[in-house]
Amino acid sequence: MDLFLQQVVNALSLGGTYALLALGLAVVFSVLGLINFAHGELMTLTGYAIFFALAAGLPYPVALVLGVLVATASAVVMERVAFRPLRNSNATVMLLSSFAVAAMLHVLFQNLISARPKAIPAPQFLMRNVEVLGLQIGAVQLVSIAVTAISLLGLTLFLRRSTLGIATRAAASDFNITRLMGINANLVISTAFAISGLLAGIAALLWLFQRGSVDPLMGFLPVLKAFIAAVLGGLGSLSGAVVGGLLLGFIEVGLRAYLPDGMQAYREAIGLTIVIAVLFFYPSGLVPRREAVR
Amino acid sequence: MAVSTYLAPDAAKSAGLLCAIVAVPALAIGIAFTGPLVTTTTNFLVMLTAVLALGMFSGNSGILSFGHCAFMALGAQISATLTISPALKKSAFPLLPEMILQSQFGLPAALLVTMLLVGVIAYVIGKVICRLEGSSASIATLGLLIIVESLIVAAQGYTRGNQAVYGVPKLTSLPVALVLALLAIVVARLFRDSRPGLLLRASRDNAPAAASIGIDVATQRLHAWVLSAMVAAMSGAMMAHFLTVFSPKQFYFDLTFAIIAMLVVGGMMSVSGAVLGALVVTLMVEVLRRLENGFALGPVSVPQIFGLTQIGLSVAILLTLYKRREGLLAFAELNPLKRAKPAPSDRMPERAPPARLEIADLRKAYGGVVAVDRVSFALRAGEILGLIGPNGSGKTTLLGCIAGTHTPNGGSVLLDGKPIEGQSPDRIARLGVGRTFQTVRLFANLTCLENVVAALTERHPHWSRQQLEAEAQRLLDELNIGDLWSQSAGTLAYGQQRRLEIARALAIDPKFMLLDEPAAGMNDAESEDLLQILGWLVDQRGLGLLIVDHDLKLIMRLCPRIIVLNKGQLIAEGSPTEIQGDASVQQAYLGRRHGVEQAPPQTITMRA
Numbered sequence: 031m032d033l034f035l036q037q038v039v040n041a042l043s044l045g046g047t048y049a050l051l052a053l054g055l056a057v058v059f060s061v062l063g064l065i066n067f068a069h070g071e072l073m074t075l076t077g078y079a080i081f082f083a084l085a086a087g088l089p090y091p092v093a094l095v096l097g098v099l100v101a102t103a104s105a106v107v108m109e110r111v112a113f114r115p116l117r118n119s120n121a122t123v124m125l126l127s128s129f130a131v132a133a134m135l136h137v138l139f140q141n142l143i144s145a146r147p148k149a150i151p152a153p154q155f156l157m158r159n160v161e162v163l164g165l166q167i168g169a170v171q172l173v174s175i176a177v178t179a180i181s182l183l184g185l186t187l188f189l190r191r192s193t194l195g196i197a198t199r200a201a202a203s204d205f206n207i208t209r210l211m212g213i214n215a216n217l218v219i220s221t222a223f224a225i226s227g228l229l230a231g232i233a234a235l236l237w238l239f240q241r242g243s244v245d246p247l248m249g250f251l252p253v254l255k256a257f258i259a260a261v262l263g264g265l266g267s268l269s270g271a272v273v274g275g276l277l278l279g280f281i282e283v284g285l286r287a288y289l290p291d292g293m294q295a296y297r298e299a300i301g302l303t304i305v306i307a308v309l310f311f312y313p314s315g316l317v318p319r320r321e322a323v324r
Numbered sequence: 325m326a327v328s329t330y331l332a333p334d335a336a337k338s339a340g341l342l343c344a345i346v347a348v349p350a351l352a353i354g355i356a357f358t359g360p361l362v363t364t365t366t367n368f369l370v371m372l373t374a375v376l377a378l379g380m381f382s383g384n385s386g387i388l389s390f391g392h393c394a395f396m397a398l399g400a401q402i403s404a405t406l407t408i409s410p411a412l413k414k415s416a417f418p419l420l421p422e423m424i425l426q427s428q429f430g431l432p433a434a435l436l437v438t439m440l441l442v443g444v445i446a447y448v449i450g451k452v453i454c455r456l457e458g459s460s461a462s463i464a465t466l467g468l469l470i471i472v473e474s475l476i477v478a479a480q481g482y483t484r485g486n487q488a489v490y491g492v493p494k495l496t497s498l499p500v501a502l503v504l505a506l507l508a509i510v511v512a513r514l515f516r517d518s519r520p521g522l523l524l525r526a527s528r529d530n531a532p533a534a535a536s537i538g539i540d541v542a543t544q545r546l547h548a549w550v551l552s553a554m555v556a557a558m559s560g561a562m563m564a565h566f567l568t569v570f571s572p573k574q575f576y577f578d579l580t581f582a583i584i585a586m587l588v589v590g591g592m593m594s595v596s597g598a599v600l601g602a603l604v605v606t607l608m609v610e611v612l613r614r615l616e617n618g619f620a621l622g623p624v625s626v627p628q629i630f631g632l633t634q635i636g637l638s639v640a641i642l643l644t645l646y647k648r649r650e651g652l653l654a655f656a657e658l659n660p661l662k663r664a665k666p667a668p669s670d671r672m673p674e675r676a677p678p679a680r681l682e683i684a685d686l687r688k689a690y691g692g693v694v695a696v697d698r699v700s701f702a703l704r705a706g707e708i709l710g711l712i713g714p715n716g717s718g719k720t721t722l723l724g725c726i727a728g729t730h731t732p733n734g735g736s737v738l739l740d741g742k743p744i745e746g747q748s749p750d751r752i753a754r755l756g757v758g759r760t761f762q763t764v765r766l767f768a769n770l771t772c773l774e775n776v777v778a779a780l781t782e783r784h785p786h787w788s789r790q791q792l793e794a795e796a797q798r799l800l801d802e803l804n805i806g807d808l809w810s811q812s813a814g815t816l817a818y819g820q821q822r823r824l825e826i827a828r829a830l831a832i833d834p835k836f837m838l839l840d841e842p843a844a845g846m847n848d849a850e851s852e853d854l855l856q857i858l859g860w861l862v863d864q865r866g867l868g869l870l871i872v873d874h875d876l877k878l879i880m881r882l883c884p885r886i887i888v889l890n891k892g893q894l895i896a897e898g899s900p901t902e903i904q905g906d907a908s909v910q911q912a913y914l915g916r917r918h919g920v921e922q923a924p925p926q927t928i929t930m931r932a
Contacts, residue, residue, distance in 0.1 A: 065459055115646055121459050122388045123645055126588055130641040133581055137631035137638075145630065258467050261460045295478035299471045306452050306467060313455045 035165055037287045043171040043236075045279020046178030049272045050233040051256030052263065053185070054226035056271035060202035060319065061222040063121050065257070065265075067128040068108060070249025071135040072227050076101040076234035077244025078139070081148045090153060098231030105227025106220050117219075139246035147243035156239055174236045181232050182272065185225065189268075194221055202268065203319075255282075262305050264315025273317050278305065338659050339513035342599060343506045345658075346372070354498045362498055364610060369501035370562045372602040375586045376508040377555035379598040381548045382587065384521055386528035387458050390580050391465030392556040394472035395446060397575035399438050399560030401476060401483060404492045406434040407565070412491045419481030431495040431565065438561050439554040446553030447546070454545035458531075469580065476572045488571040489564075496566035504562055508555050513595045513657075519781050520547045526767045526778040532729060533765035537779035537832050538753040578634070582609070585637040589644050591651025593769065596658045601651065605640060612636045665809055666773070668801050669794035675866040679705040679835040681726075681757070685735035686745070688718075688725050695721040697892035698735065705835055705868045708858070710883030712876065712903075714912055718892040719872045720762055723838050726870075727759045728752040739835075754782070758834030762841050762872075764821045768814030772800060772824055775813050779831035799827045803857060819850040826857070836868040837861075843875050851875065855882055880904075888912065 051069065058066050079100035083093035112131045116124055156173060159166045189195040194217070201208040201218045209215050230249075237252055238244065255278060263274025281304055285297045293300070308316070346369075353365045378392045405417065406429040413425050429437065453464045477486045515521045527534035527541040534541055564570055582605070590601020618628040629635075644651060681703045688696040695718045703709050713719050724730035726737050728749035737745040744752055753759075767775050776796035784792065800806045803823040808816060813824055822842060829837055842858070843851040855878060861867050873879050879886060880900040888896040888903060890912035896903055903909055 059459070063459070065463065112642070116649075119645075119649060120386070122382075122386060122462075122592075123649060125388055125459070125462060126584070126641055127645050129581070129584070130638040130645075133634050134638040134642075137634045140630045254466065254470065257463045261456075261463045265457070265460045265463070295480075296475065298474040299478065302467045302471045306449075306464060306471075309456060309460075309464065310452045313460075314457065315460070 032165060033287070036167070037283055039165075039167050039171050039175070040287075041280040041283035042276070043174035043178075043279075044283055045276035046174055047233050047236045047252065047275075048256050048259045048278050049275025050178060050181060050229045050236075051253055052259040052271035052275040053182075053268060054229035054233075055253075055256055055260050056263075056266060056268050057198070057202065057222045057229075058226045059260070060266040060268065061198070061205055061219060062113070062117070062124070064113060064124040064128060065121070066226070067125065067253075068112075068132040068135060069226065069230055069256070070251075070253030071132055071139075072101045072105055072108075072230035073234035073237065073249030073252065074135070074139060074244065074246065075104050076231045077150065077238055077248050078143060078148070080238065081150055081244055084150065094235055097234065098228060101231030101234065102224050102227040105223040105230070109219060109223040136246050136250075143246070145246060147245040149243045150238055152239045152242055170239045173239065177232060177236060181229065185229075188225075194218075198222055198225070199268075202266070258302065258305055262308060262315060264318040267315065267317050267319040270315050270317035270319065274315065277316070281305070334659055334663060335514050335517035338657050339510045339595075341658050342509050342513060342596060346509065346599060347502060347506060350498065350502050354502075364606075366496060366498045366501045366566060368602065368606045369498070369505040370496065370559055370566055371583070371586065371606060372599065373501075373505045373508045373559035373562060374556060374583050375590075375598045375602045376505075376512040376595065377552045377559055378583055379587055379592060379595065380512050380515055380552035380555065381545075383592045383594070383598070384516060384524045384528060384548055385545050387461045387465075387545070388584070389465040390462065390584075391449075391453075391468035391472075392552065393575050393577075393580040393583070394469045395442050395553040395556035396560030396563065396579070397472055397476060397572060398442050398445065399557030400564035400570055400575060401489070401560075401572075402438040402441055402557075403434045403561030404489050404564045404570075406437060407431070407493050407495065408489075408491055409493075416484055416489065416491070417482060431500070435558060435561055439557050442557035443550050443554045446550045450546045450549040450553075454542045454549055469576070473572055473576055483572075486572060488569050490569045492564050492568045492570070494565060494568050496562045501562060501566070504558060508558070509595065509599070511551070511555065512598070515548070515551065516595055516657075519785075520544055522770075522774060522778050523781065524548050526770060526775070529767035529769050530765045532749070533761065533767065533828075534778075535729070535749040536727065536753055536759050536761070536765075537828060538750050538782040539778070540748075540750045581634070581637055585641050588641050588651060591653035591656075593650060594653050594657045596656065597651050597653035600653055604652070605637070608636055608640060609633055663810070665806075666790075666793040666797045668798035668806070669791070671795060671798065673833065673865055675864075676705050676756075676833075676835045676868075678866075679740050679756070679868065680738075681836050681868060681870075682738040682741075683722075683726065683735070684738065686722070686725055686732050686737065687734035688721055688730055688732050694892050696725060696732070699889070699892075699894045700735075701887050701894065701897065703836065703868045703870055706862060706866045707885070708862055708869045708871065708883045710879040710886040711870060711872045711889060712874075712879055712886060713889035717889045717912075719889055720840060722889065723759070723840055723870070723872060726752075727757060727838055753832060753834075756833070756835040757838065758829035758832055758836070759838040760822070760825045760829055760840060760842060762844070764818070764825055766813040766816075766821055766824060766828075769812055771810050772805060772813055772816070773797065773809040775824055775828050776800060776831050779828045783832045796831065799831055800824075802830075803827045804853075818845050819847075822846065822854070823857075830861070830865075834867065836870065839869060839871045839873075841873050842871065843873055843878050851878055858882060 055066060055069055058064055076097040080093045080097040083096050112127060113124065116127050156169045158169050160169050160172055189199050197213045197218050198221050259274035259278040260271050262277060263270030281301050285301050289297055350365055350369065353361055374396060378389060382389050410426055410428055449468060453461050456464055476483050523539050524544045527539055527544055531541055586601040586605040587598060589605055591597025612633045616629060616632045619626050684700045686696055686699045699722060711719055721730060725732040728747055731746050736743050739755055744755060767778065773793060773796050776799050777792045780792045780795055797806060797809060800809055803826060805820050805823050808820060816824060843854055846854060858869060862869060871879065871883065884899060886900060886903045887894055888909050895908045895912060896906045
């Protein structure tokens with residue numbers, strides 16, 4: 031029982047990180063139809079920003095905030111420079127462009143910084159275990175879950191209460207109609223990218239707490255997972271992204287915990303196969319986005 | 325099925341021309357040179373085969389696949405396992421069953437087994453991936469790539485894990501690579517203009533429209549997916565027998581990236597583009613690879629740059645997308661001949677048999693909003709029924725529920741007494757209910773003739789290509805757009821697009837047609853003309869028409885019977901005069917408080 035609860039905490043913490051990433055992808059996808067392959071590079075940028083901030087002697091909390099801000103700003107710049115010229119083109123064209131941007135950033139990180147990992151030690155208090163209801167739980171996991179919950183809550187409030195948030199949500203459900211209502215398209219798109227960058231930055235912090243280092247490919251794997259989570263939940267559906275992220279976390283942690291030792295090597299393949307099997311029954315994802323055919 | 329159906333008249337010639345363009349220089353190099361140039365050419369031919377495989381699926385379906393490298397990896401793995409000498413095999417793959425360990429295949433047999441096995445695997449995975457919507461499908465192919473790579477690494481003993489497979493016989497010489505690449509060119513080029521290829525390209529341009537003429541998009545995608553996976557497996561095997569040593573890492577993201585770059589630069593939508601792209605990018609990579617370790621630029625010496633090739637590929641992709649989005653060749657195929665306009669057939673379409681479309685108690689709700697509320701009416705073949713109602717009254721939703729693009733929450737749609745509600749749109753189309761859309765939905769990158777041929781093909785699978793084209797031309801002539809046959813549908817004027825859409829809907833020989841605002845955006849002369857055509861369809865072919873339009877003048881003139889929808893409910897039914905005099909209709913259109921007093925009945929005959 032204890033082991034099971036431990037695993038639930040692990041799954042929530044990992045799934046929460048996936049959920050933040052998938053949500054960032056979903057916000058952009060729902061507004062622009064763009065699957066942003068370079069989302070992972072925003073995470074990597076956060077990592078490097080923190081590394082250099084610490085190297086420059088800034089205090090740890092300041093470095094973290096700076097890292098998240100860098101991801102947010104980079105997301106907006108990325109849209110400006112790389113994706114704006116291609117706006118209104120089809121999904122494949124935009125997918126390709128972000129694929130190329132991601133590849134280019136990898137190479138730049140390798141050449142300008144280093145192909146080798148750079149250490150970013152997590153603060154001491156995150157290394158300990160905390161006792162909650164008689165369970166020994168890693169502080170990192172607890173912080174992850176808390177940060178995820180606060181981020182989701184904050185985003186929900188922003189999307190429901192603020193004018194810009196409502197405009198973004200409207201654009202997510204029908205971008206063209208939203209523009210007809212006189213809402214500034216560039217502003218909404220920049221907001222969507224800023225949100226996705228912010229979420230990627232926060233996810234990067236959680237990832238760094240667990241890994242302790244940044245390398246050029248740091249964001250690649252988690253964002254691949256987030257893509258899959260977004261599709262599992264229903265591409266372009268915001269609540270779907272969260273559901274998909276959490277579910278993927280549970281699948282992965284469940285397999286890690288309960289798959290027999292001899293099968294562990296096949297974990298990745300089995301996890302993804304489960305996802306694809308779910309898609310067989312729910313081709314539009316678990317919480318599909320509504321779309322009308324006119 | 326007649327073989328002729330599968331061959332477009334000029335595809336074979338175009339394939340021949342492409343083959344000659346590739347074969348002549350490759351042969352010349354093979355004869356005149358030895359050494360690095362031959363190696364580079366062989367490598368190019370292997371990559372070309374891979375690009376053609378990817379293009380066969382991604383180009384025709386519009387879904388970018390990251391999974392074809394997985395099929396290449398499987399192809400390399402399987403073919404290597406089959407051809408390595410038994411002695412070496414025992415130490416490399418100790419867990420393989422004795423039967424496989426003892427045997428050793430030659431190249432043709434190994435390729436055949438490899439392609440068949442991969443075909444079966446692709447079929448199973450394709451069953452899921454081909455059902456997903458475009459972007460989701462792309463990501464699912466990414467999942468496939470990861471699954472296959474991690475399986476190969478995990479299955480150490482059956483494979484070499486993440487270590488290199490070595491001792492693979494060098495069977496890919498330049499002539500072998502050339503023969504296989506030419507085979508891939510022919511298959512890809514013929515497939516593009518074949519019946520499944522045409523239907524797939526139609527669905528790429530507009531999936532809902534493809535469903536509306538009866539195309540089962542998932543099945544068409546699956547054909548291309550399996551075929552292209554088999555060719556990809558072949559190219560993977562070729563690569564294994566070219567390199568002789570390879571590891572699973574070589575069939576992962578870097579290779580995927582290179583192949584996609586080749587496809588994009590040349591033009592994803594055509595086979596000629598794939599050939600050109602493979603050539604241009606191979607040349608670029610060859611140059612960059614030599615510069616990667618640093619070079620001297622006059623007095624400046626440039627240091628070693630990691631991943632210069634990657635940067636080159638990224639820049640090539642981005643430049644192509646910014647400057648020439650559809651690639652160097654876009655949709656153009658090399659074609660030796662200019663085609664003549666096909667002669668129209670003299671087929672007299674049969675009158676639609678007497679039929680009845682009955683809508684009973686139909687209901688559709690979105691959350692708490694009821695868009696269609698227990699609507700019932702009937703439509704006979706040979707009848708024109710007008711459906712009017714204020715904006716947001718549920719007209720398009722009602723149409724969607726009948727055509728199958730929306731699933732009703734209750735009630736039934738009966739075609740000749742048989743329930744059809746909730747079935748897929750393509751099935752309903754095949755049962756004889758055609759439609760046009762509120763916003764025109766054409767296959768924009770196909771010619772007008774191809775737009776109609778695609779629809780005819782679905783209806784008449786046994787007709788030859790000539791028969792199909794003659795009949796398509798007849799339909800185009802009928803709608804007065806016969807001279808536009810060779811133009812891309814996307815380039816037509818708005819009124820012409822509406823006509824083409826009707827011609828295409830007629831091609832499935834429907835019993836009923838649902839027309840959503842057919843006169844929208846037309847000027848008076850155009851809509852007058854449309855009126856004639858519609859009336860004639862009913863008289864000559866005995867079709868039943870359900871017409872939704874805001875142009876009340878047109879509806880009043882054309883439709884002997886009209887139904888009125890307001891807030892999802894049917895509020896009136898009757899002749900134009902009855903509808904004009906109906907108080908609830910006036911209220912619905914003009915508002916409750918002042919409408920009746922202020923607006924005399926005749927005003928609603930004006931445009932709403």
